Amino acid sequence: MSPENPSSGLAATNELSLAGSRDDALRHVTGRVLSAWNEFDHAREHETEISPDLRLLLESPLPENGTSVTRVLDQAAEILDASLAQSRPRYFAFIGSSGLAVGAMADLLAATYDTNLAVDARAATDLEWQAVTWLADFLGFPARTGTFTSGGTLSNITALASARERALPGSRSRGLGGARPTLYCSREAHYSITRAAEILGIGADSVRGIDIDSERRIRPDVARMAIAQDRADGFTPVAIVATAGTTLTGAVDPLDALADVARESGLWLHVDGAYGLPAAAVSERRHLFRGLEDADSVTVDCHKWMFVPKACSAVLVKDVGDLARTFSHDEAYMPHEGEHYNAVDITLEYSRPLRALKMWMAFAVHGAATLRDAINTNCALAEMLYDEARSRPDVRVLASRPQLSIVPFRLALPECRDVDEHTSTLCREIQKDGRVYVSPATIDGQVWLRPCFTNFRTSREDVLALLDVSEELGRDCTSLHG
Numbered sequence: 199m200s201p202e203n204p205s206s207g208l209a210a211t212n213e214l215s216l217a218g219s220r221d222d223a224l225r226h227v228t229g230r231v232l233s234a235w236n237e238f239d240h241a242r243e244h245e246t247e248i249s250p251d252l253r254l255l256l257e258s259p260l261p262e263n264g265t266s267v268t269r270v271l272d273q274a275a276e277i278l279d280a281s282l283a284q285s286r287p288r289y290f291a292f293i294g295s296s297g298l299a300v301g302a303m304a305d306l307l308a309a310t311y312d313t314n315l316a317v318d319a320r321a322a323t324d325l326e327w328q329a330v331t332w333l334a335d336f337l338g339f340p341a342r343t344g345t346f347t348s349g350g351t352l353s354n355i356t357a358l359a360s361a362r363e364r365a366l367p368g369s370r371s372r373g374l375g376g377a378r379p380t381l382y383c384s385r386e387a388h389y390s391i392t393r394a395a396e397i398l399g400i401g402a403d404s405v406r407g408i409d410i411d412s413e414r415r416i417r418p419d420v421a422r423m424a425i426a427q428d429r430a431d432g433f434t435p436v437a438i439v440a441t442a443g444t445t446l447t448g449a450v451d452p453l454d455a456l457a458d459v460a461r462e463s464g465l466w467l468h469v470d471g472a473y474g475l476p477a478a479a480v481s482e483r484r485h486l487f488r489g490l491e492d493a494d495s496v497t498v499d500c501h502k503w504m505f506v507p508k509a510c511s512a513v514l515v516k517d518v519g520d521l522a523r524t525f526s527h528d529e530a531y532m533p534h535e536g537e538h539y540n541a542v543d544i545t546l547e548y549s550r551p552l553r554a555l556k557m558w559m560a561f562a563v564h565g566a567a568t569l570r571d572a573i574n575t576n577c578a579l580a581e582m583l584y585d586e587a588r589s590r591p592d593v594r595v596l597a598s599r600p601q602l603s604i605v606p607f608r609l610a611l612p613e614c615r616d617v618d619e620h621t622s623t624l625c626r627e628i629q630k631d632g633r634v635y636v637s638p639a640t641i642d643g644q645v646w647l648r649p650c651f652t653n654f655r656t657s658r659e660d661v662l663a664l665l666d667v668s669e670e671l672g673r674d675c676t677s678l679h680g
C-alpha cells in the first residue's frame with residue numbers, strides 16, 4: 199500500500215469477476231453446453247479416450263498465473279467429454295440420472311447468486327418450502343413438510359436421527375447410555391441405512407436385515423417377530439426402514455403391512471424411496487406404494503428418477519417438529535425469527551445451496567404430467583427388456599417381473615461353463631467397448647448385468663442395443679470362459 203494513497207491495494211479484484219471477458223465467456227460456455235445437450239439426444243458409438251494431451255493437462259501442477267477463460271472452458275469440456283456421463287441415453291449402470299437441462303440452468307443461476315439456505319434467505323427460503331410441497335404433492339405424501347439434502351444417504355441419516363431421538367428422547371444430548379437401539383430393514387436395503395446406524399451410535403450390528411419373499415420384498419411377519427424378540431432381549435427398537443425400490447432389483451417393500459407393524463410396535467416408519475419413490479406418482483404403479491401416507495419420513499432422490507442434476511435429495515416428514523427436536527440449536531449468532539424454522543434447525547448441514555431451485559424449475563417448466571410420463575416410459579422400457587430378453591434363447595432373467603425399472607439379466611451360452619465368470623468378464627468388455635454402459639450385481643450369489651432405466655433420453659432402440667451388444671460381446675468372450 200502506498201503511503202500517499204492509503205486506499206490503493208483495497209480495490210475490488212475485478213479480474214475475478216471476469217470483467218472484460220464476461221460476454222465471451224458466457225457465449226462460449228453456452229456453445230459448449232448446447233453441443234453437449236445436442237449430443238445427448240442420441241447415443242454415441244464409443245466412449246472418448248483420455249488423449250495424451252489431456253493426460254498431461256490432468257497431471258499439470260498448480261498454475262501460478264491464469265489462462266484465458268475460453269481456453270479453460272474448452273479444457274473442462276474436453277475432460278467431461280472423456281468422462282462417464284449419466285446423461286447419455288445408453289448409461290444403464292447403478293442408478294443414473296439425466297442432467298435435466300433446466301436443472302443445469304437452475305444450478306448456474308443458484309450458484310451465481312450463491313444464496314445460503316442455512317437461515318432465512320427471503321424468497322429463496324419460500325421457494326424451498328414450495329418445492330417441498332410440490333414434491334410431496336407429486337409423490338402423494340400428505341404431510342408436505344421436510345427439507346432438501348445432498349443425497350439419499352444424508353436424507354436417510356436425517357430421518358433416522360429423528361427416529362432415534364423419538365425412541366430415546368434426549369439421546370442427542372446425553373448419548374445412548376446403556377440403551378441398545380435397533381433398526382429393521384430388508385436384507386437388500388441400501389447400505390446407507392447401515393451407515394446411518396454406524397454414525398448414529400446404533401451400530402451396524404444392530405441393523406436387522408430381514409428376510410425377503412419371492413419378489414424380493416421384506417417379510418413384515420419376520421420383521422414383527424424380530425422386533426418382539428429384540429424387545430424381550432432388552433433392545434430398544436427404533437425404526438422400520440421400508441425400501442421403496444431396492445437398489446439391487448427395484449423391489450418395493452409392502453408399505454401398508456410395514457405401517458401396521460410400526461403402529462403396533464410404536465416404531466418410526468421410514469421409507470427409503472431414494473430411487474423408486476417417483477414411481478408412486480404414476481397411476482399404473484401407485485398400488486405398489488399403498489401405505490406411503492402412514493410413513494413418518496420418506497427419502498426421495500431428485501437426482502435419480504426426478505431427472506435433475508446432482509446433488510439433490512429430499513427428506514419429507516410427517517411432523518417437521520421431529521427434525522427440529524433433533525437438530526435445532528440456540529446459538530447467539532443464529533437469529534430465530536419469522537414464520538418457519540431456520541434450515542439449520544431441521545438439517546444436518548449448515549451452509550446450504552439452493553438445491554430446491556432445480557426441482558422447482560423442473561416442475562415449473564415441464565409440469566408434473568411430463569415428469570410422470572417420463573417415469574412411466576422408463577418402467578415400460580423395463581417391461582419391454584424383460585419380455586425381449588425372455589424371448590431370446592441364450593438370455594436369462596429373474597423369475598419375477600420388474601416392479602420398477604431395473605431388469606437384471608445374464609447370458610447362458612451353451613458353450614459357456616462358468617456363467618458367473620463369463621458375466622463378470624462380459625461386463626468389463628461392455629464397459630471397455632463403450633457403446634452401452636452397464637454395471638454388474640450379485641444376486642443370490644450369482645453375477646448378473648443390472649441395467650436401470652432412469653433417464654428420460656433412453657429409447658426402445660437404446661434398450662435393444664444393450665441386449666444386442668451384450669449378446670455380440672458375450673459370444674466373443676466365451677473363449678475366455680468356455
Ligand SMILES: Cc1ncc(COP(=O)(O)O)c(C=O)c1O
Pocket residue numbers: 293348349350351352354388390441443444445470471472473499511
Ligand atoms: C435405495 C437407495 N437408498 C439410498 C441411496 C443413496 O443415495 P445417494 O447416492 O444419493 O446418497 C441409494 C443410491 O443408489 C439407493 O438406491
